[in-house]
Structure formats: C-alpha cells, structure tokens
Amino acid sequence: MKIALALLALGLAGCAGQATQPGILCTAGEWDMPPAYHGNPWAPGGVGVARSFVFEALFDYIPETQKLVPRLGRSYHEEGHRLIVELEPGAVWHDGHAFSAQDVVATFQIGFLKGMEIWSYLDRIEAQDEHTVVFHWKIDSPTNRLLALTEPIVSPAHLNQQHLAVIQALPRGGQTRDLEAEGARRELLFAERPPLPIGTGPFRMRKVTASDMVLDRFEGYYRTQALKGVRIARWGRNEVIWSYLYAGQLDAISPACPYDVAQEILRRNPSLSARKPSDMNEMGLVINCRVKPLNELTFRQGLAYGLDRDAIRQLACGPGDTSQGLSLGLVPSQAEHWLGPQFSKGLTRYNYNPDKARQLLVTPERELEIMAPAGFTDLALLAEAAASQMTKLGVPASVRLVQGELYAQLLMEGKFDLAAVFGAQMGPTVHPSTSEGRFFARDAQLEKACGLPRNSQAEQWVADLRVSMDADQSRELCTRLARLQNESVSFIPCFEKRLLVFVQEGPRVTGWPAPDSPLWSAAPLGVERLYCSLAVQGYLRPAP
C-alpha cells in the first residue's frame, strides 16, 4: 500500500512531462515498435508515419485545383515523350549531403525493384545535370506526370551506390527480366537497417520509442518553415485518439469516428474544428453472383431497390454523401468530371423503392450472410444496417465478422454471399482507370469477388483507359465501363466516404486553412503528407 501511495505521489509530482510547447505539431500514427523499427523506407514496415514528414516529393498535388505545388522540384515542362524537372538547388539531406538529380534517379531505380507502377510507362530516367532530371516515357499515359512528380524521394544516391550499379544493369523488358537477380538484390536492400530515416524534408527524426516519435525542425531546410517540430503518438485504437482529442493533445488527426462522438469532441474542446474532404472512395456491398439466389439479376436488382442507402450512410458514415442509385465504378463526386454532365443517361437508377424491391425479391431457402472485416467500424456498421433492412424485406440476413487476413482471401475465392467493401477508389493519381480497374482489370479484386464471367472486352477498355491521352476517348471508355458496371448490379454502392479531419487552433499551432479551402482535397492522398505540406507552404505557424 505504501508503495502504491509513493507511486501515486510520484505520478502527481511530474505529470507535466508530456505537455509540449508552442510550435510543435502533435499528431498520431502507426509504426513498428522498437526493436523492429528501422529507417529503411524500402524494407517491410517502412519508416512508419514519419515518412510524410521526413521525406518529400518533387511536387505536392492538390486534386481539386489540379495544381502542383513545388517542393524538391522547382518547375517542370514536357517535350514530346519527355518530362524535364528543374530541382531545388538549395536542398540538403539530413546528413548534410547536398541533394541532386542523382538522388531522384536513385529513388526511381530502386523503386523498380519494388514494382513501382511508373515503370510500366517509363523507359529510363536520367540526370541531365546536377539539378535537372529527365523522365523518358516509353508509353504516354495521363497518369505519368503525377506518378513522377508526387513520388517521395527517399534514396540518397551517396548511400546507395552499391545497389545502383547492379540495378542499372538489370534487364527491364517484360520477358527478359532476371527475377532471381532482382530478388537477391531486394534481399540485400531490405537487409539494411539504419536506426532512423534520412530524408530531405522539413523535419528530422530525433527519437522513436514504442509510444512516441520525436521530430525536430531540420535547420538545413532550403525554405523557411515556422514549426519547431512534430510529435507523433502511437495510434493504438480509435478510442484512444478520441481521448487524446478531449485532452487537447492532438493538433491534427483524422480518426474513424461516429458522428455523435465527433460532435461531442467538438463541443468539449472548442479549439478544435473539423474538415470533411471526400476520401475519394465509395463504400458498399459486393454481391457474390455465383451463389443462389444472388446469381439472378432480378434478385440483385431487388436488393438494389430495397436498400435505404441514406439510412445506411447515417449509421456508418455520418459526414458521407449517400449514393444516388447508380454504380458507375467511379466516385460519385468525380462522375461529372469524367463522364460529362449527361452521365446518367440510359442507365437504370436504383432509387430506394421497397415496393418494387418486394416484387423482385424471392425469399431464399437460407439466411444470407454479409461478411465484414472485424475492426473496420464503418464496414461493420454498413453490413449490420444492410442486414437488418434485408431481413425486414423478407430476405433474412445476418452479419459475419472475419479477421482482416481471412477477409481478403474469402473475398477473392468467392466464399461469401455479400460483403461490405470499398468499391470505387480513385487512388493517388485520381484517375478513373484505377477505380474502374478495381472492377474490370485482369485479376481485379472486385471482379474476382463477384464472380461474373470474365469480360475480356472490358479488360481491354480499362487497359486503353490507362493510356488514353484523348479526353473524348477517355469519356467514351468510362461511359461504357460505367454502363457495364451499373447494369450488372454486382456492387451496390451506399455512400461516398468523407474523412473527418480534426484540427486544433492553438495552443501549439495555428493557421489551418478554412473548411472550404481546396487544399483539403489532398487529404485522401495522405493526410499527414498534407499537414507537412501546409507547414512548408507557410500556412502553419507556432501559436503566439
């Protein structure tokens, strides 16, 4: 008892230990706990959430304005099949070494080993001089520019000489690749375990423990940047994050959070406010079209008419936008941009209509199961709401939670009835080829899940869309794919997800952009990356 009291006294004596001063941005994230932690951005586990603060890309992309904000790159221009980038001359690595075009080359070269998407289109990359780098394309594609310009530059050439010489000699052609040599080199690359990452970014890693990451302002940074450092707490669980928000311990964070809890957090801590950018993905139910009675189109249509998506959205994702009865293979907010204003012409719209649903539905012989991954609150809630609605429609349904690893496997093997999933996702390049690809590309996850017969024509359309440089052709391809997707009713979209980003004005940091600022549209590309970009762009300042 005495010991307990003594401990309590100790606790009371020095609890100010975790209070942090103005100018330090506090957020939360995930990383491998020591001793597993390492500073090698390529090896499994990466460098954790610090990646967004320690490393930077040539440019930061803002989807809404389609603007590229200079970081390590100063400017770029395109000449024929080449992309030429002028680099920031003053940039320095955290170890003091000057940054040069060779480092950009090094990053993309090593990226080849990790299967970087850009190598499907890139022929070679060359350092023209100290501060100019040239990308030579073998195939033009609408995503090329973003793939090159927004990739974080993580590999200093001076620390990777031994890998570069070997990788440059590897054959690149589709059939002539030397997989064994690639594998051996990858092993050597992964085996490097520096204790902390070395980047060119505005923050430099000082320390990592199981619970905290401590980053200081990098004094050699080529721009003036006002924040003194970043402190990152381990994410643990969402409940922990909500507690930290109550306590005012976090300045910027985007947790999964029921709408009521969000309101309560905002009420309790008035210095917080919320931003709600679209997450560029659509959540819904994928239907396994192999099993009875889901193999019947009319039954699936019945379900599409019968589900009240707004009720599902309210429960699963308060701030989201309810889907309007169309499944386009595209995020709804992007539909008009890619398909034109007449996008819904000729498509069946499955608006909520329980009477029509009852006509189409038959009562199956058994209870249907909706699969959802355990631990993903929004998907589980979606499944639960849908199951209860189906039961009320006369199609008894229950929810089955499965562990994440198993979920992916069952999905691809088609061992489920319905499953709550992410449907259309626009990906880092915000291009429809990514989201349509999830439904129609070869080995696409959702196509495997729904089990409809392979459509080689659609596969070709997606392949064409990937490299189509012509706006009219892209629109035509998207329209065909959207029609195919909508009429097959293999996926019932429920809502477009919105992120909930909490930001705190003072006591440590001020200057968050207003809720309607287009800058927030970059949040789905990596919300921590956006925080760091806001600091570099001069929005964020230490609180007075």
Added chain:
Amino acid sequence: MKKRLLLSLLTVWVALTFTFVLVRQMPGDVLHTLALQLQNTHGLAYAQAREMAKLQICYDPDEPIFSQYCTYLSNLAHANLGRSTTYRIPVTQILASALPWTVFITFLSAGFSFALGVTLGFWTAWRRGTWLDPALTFYATLTQAIPDFLLGVMLLLVLGVQLQWLPLRGAYSAETDPGFNLPFLVSLGQHAILPVLAFSIPAIGSWALSAKATATSVLGEDYLQVARAKGLKPWRILRDYLGRNAIVPLISSLATNLGALLGGSMLIETLFGFPGLGYFLAQSIGTRDYPLMQGLFLLSTLAIVAGNLSAEWLSRRIDPRSRR
C-alpha cells in the same frame, strides 16, 4: 521433482508441436494475397509472382511440413528461433526486448492484486455476515463484467484526460533515456500506474472471491474454532491457521495465472502503447508471421509450465502435509 521436470519438458514439446501445426493450418493465406498483389504491381504470371512472394516473406508452404518441423527443432536446439518474416530480424531479438516490459508490468500487477485481493478475501471470510461480504462480491462482479478495454479507456479518460494526473501512453517519457538514472525511473513509475491499475482492478476482485471461497471451506474446521475459543488475536488466526491452509491452492492458481498473463495482455498493451509481447503477438497473427508467432507461443508455454512447476514446489514448501 526430477520426474516432474522431465514431464514438464515433455509437455513443452507436445505443446510446441501442436502449436507448430496449428499456426500453419490457420486460414488466411498471406502468400497468396501477396502473390496476387505482386502479380498486379509487377505484371507477372501467377506462378512467378508466387515464387517472388515466397522470397519476400521468407516462407515456403510447398516444403513438407515435417521437414519444416525438423528444421525448426534443430534450430531450436541451438537456441535459434528463426527470423521474423515481417520484421526480418531474429525472433530472439524481439523477445529479448519485449519480454522484460511484459514481465515488469504483469509481475507488478499480479503481485499487487494478489496481495490486496487475498487479504481482502480472507478478512471477508473471517467477518462473514457483515457488510463486507456483499460489498466485496458486488465489487468483484462489477469490475469483472466491464470488459478490460473498456476499463482501460475509462481509466485513461478519468486519470489521464480529466484529472491529468498520469501520462497517457508508453512505458516511459520520450524525453528520458532508458538506464539507471532518476528521471527515467520516475517516469517509468508514473507510466506503469495506468496499465497496472487496468490489470489489477478486476484481478483484485477475483482473487478476493477465490480467497474467500477457499477460506470458507477451511473456516468450518474444528481447530479454528479451538483457536478462536483460545482467544487468539484474529490476525494471528488469519495468518497461522487460515492463511496456511487456504493459501496453497491460491498460490497454485497465481502461478498458473502469471504464466497465462505473460501471453495475453494484447488489448491493454495496445491501449497504452506499451512495448510488450502483446503488441508483437497481435502483429504476428495479423501478418501470419509463423516464426514470431511460434516464438511468442513458446514463451508463454514455458511461462505457464514454469509457473505450474514453481506452484507445486512452493506448495510443498509451505504445506509439508502434501508431501508424499
């Protein structure tokens, strides 16, 4: 005792073999998932992607399980638990770093809750019929009905957020350096309170209930009536008569519990960002990291067996009558 030791070794071996087969039969094929991923990113045929995936996760499921088992055993004989497939470092290195933290927190909370709970339980058994009895039962029922994660979050909210008495996370403050220095030790103490409380609050109740039940069966004994009639001080009776007879099975279950605790404190460790075994267990299950999983399970097997052995040894020391 020598025979028991040998038997325990046999137990460890059987459990180890079981576990070896079990973890490999777990559904959720990581290799398959990774292969599909590689197939898409690298534009390879499935067979090629699968070979590549095998290399990446350093595991070949096509190797017969018996030959895998032989390799595992021969490595084990050299104290080599293999290399974690996700972290790519020796499993022993991870265990060596995480084990002390878990031992620290479990021993502290088990010791604290056992001492407090058993005393409470004995006292209540002694004072049967007073208000203590229902109060204790109610306390135990309530604290055990609250799921551990919920209790953890509640403690975090009250002691960490509302009152701001205690640090919210971690095993020590990131401003201090581990070692034998005062700031570190102080911060270690502060940080231990929340997880220890989260473990102990329900444990105190269950120890008290067990102690009460065991003591009640002893209380009926005639010699206690005699002792009481002799006018001995209650404290002495409690210690010399009741304690001695009732404590043996309790210690036995304490030792068993200690072993079990070492393996499974996942939720509380995640909640407080504590660098113990629980975190790595959760991760290794999620990624199907067989060597790491097996290393962790082996450790908890050893702990349980060691706990049981020491329980038997202790009870023989305390209670000479159970010697044969």
Added chain:
Amino acid sequence: MKRAGWAVLLTFILLALLGPMLIELDGTAHYEERFAAVSWKHWLGTDYAGRDVWAQLVHGSRDIMLIAFSTGAFAVLLALLIGVGSALAGGALDALLVGAIDVFLTVPSFPLMAILSALFRVGNPITFGLLLALWSWPGLARSLRAQVQVLQHREFMEVARLMRMGPWHILWGEIFPNLVPYLSLNFILIARNAITASVGIMMLGLVPLRVENWGMMLNLAAFQSGALFLPQGRLYLLAPLSAIVIFQYSLILVASSLEEYFDPRLRRG
C-alpha cells in the same frame, strides 16, 4: 438477501423463456431516435441505431443464459473429472493427466479458434457452450487437484481410511462437500467469462454476429458507437453491463445459499 437472489434468477429465466414471445425486436435502424432516453415506448432507451435496448436485452437473454450455463456445466464437469480423478489416482495416471492439463493450458486458443471458424459455423448455443468450455476447464482442474491433495492428508480422511470406507464414500461423503464452495464460485466465474468470450468468437466469425448478445451489446456500445464518450450514450452502455452484473450477482447469491444448505457448519445463528 438469499431469497432476492432466487427471485432475480427466476425472473431472468422467465424473461428468457417468455420474453421473446411477448416483446418484439425491430432490428432496423431508426437513426433519428438514436440514444433516446428512458420513456414508455423505450423502457431502457435506444442504441446508436435507434433500436430498443430493452427488447434487445430480452431477446438476447435466452442465448446468453444457455451459453453461460452450458459452458459452466461442461467446464466444471470436465475439471472435476480430470482434476479430482488425477489427484485420487496418483502415480502414472496422475502424471499423465497433469501433462494433459498442462498441454491444454499451454496450447494457444487463438489459432485453433481461427481454424475452427474456417471449418464450422456454430448455430446452437449449447454447442457454443461446449466449445467455450474446452478453454475454461484446465485451470480449474489444476487447482481442484491441488485442493484434493491437501484434503487427502487431513485428519478426517485418515480416519475415513482407517475405518475402511469405500473410495466412493470418501469421494462423495468427505471430499465433495469440501469442494462445493470452490466449485460453485468457479462455475459462476466461468459462466460469466463465457459471455465475454462469446464476443471474441463472434469477432472471429465462428458464429454470426448477434447485436442482442449482451456481451456484444456492451462491445458495440463501447467500440462501434463510442457510447462511453457520449453523455446520451451512458444508458445504452449501462444497460447490458447491469444485466450482466445483476445476472452474475444473483447466481452468486443462489450459490451461497446452496452452499449453506450443503454445509451446515456455515450456517450462522
């Protein structure tokens, strides 16, 4: 107090038997009515989806009680058989059984449950109880063995042996009554743990998710809906928690009255 225990337990059992027929459970969401306060329409308010909490408790009670009782019964039976048997037998059989107990204690349950969840779907609460019992008996068996070993060296046992009483008489007449308090306590603890453990098994997908399972209700209240963080959510959090506590408390009261019935020495004035 003891009578109150019987009364409460009886109420629970009646509720489980008749309740679901009398009270209708509407599983669909009524978002506008979420986290409602106590009213005539909603006796215990509503959950995060606007579903009636009282109706959920009633509909969950039958399965919960069956799971709890069957787990407790199976586990205690197994533990008694193996723990007491091992202590009485002694010698090689004892060593073998102790080894078996140890193996069961040490083999991790998670991978096994994960494997089972891929193979089976458990629908029936009794089977569910049996499954849960498989993980609950070894600890109890071990401490029963230790207890019996202590008892065996007590004076009254020596007397019984000298009087050449048969082994069955020794078991039922002398050993068993001494174990009753310990057994009944463990029965209750195991039964209660079964409620918590059933949540873990639902999370593994071995059984379909049932929002009206009390353990699951508590889990959903704390996790999915964040009721702990909402002043209006306290009731939803407290309802299943109180149900579990009251249920367990009534079991304890009933158990202690049974104990006194079996062991007259415990009765007081």
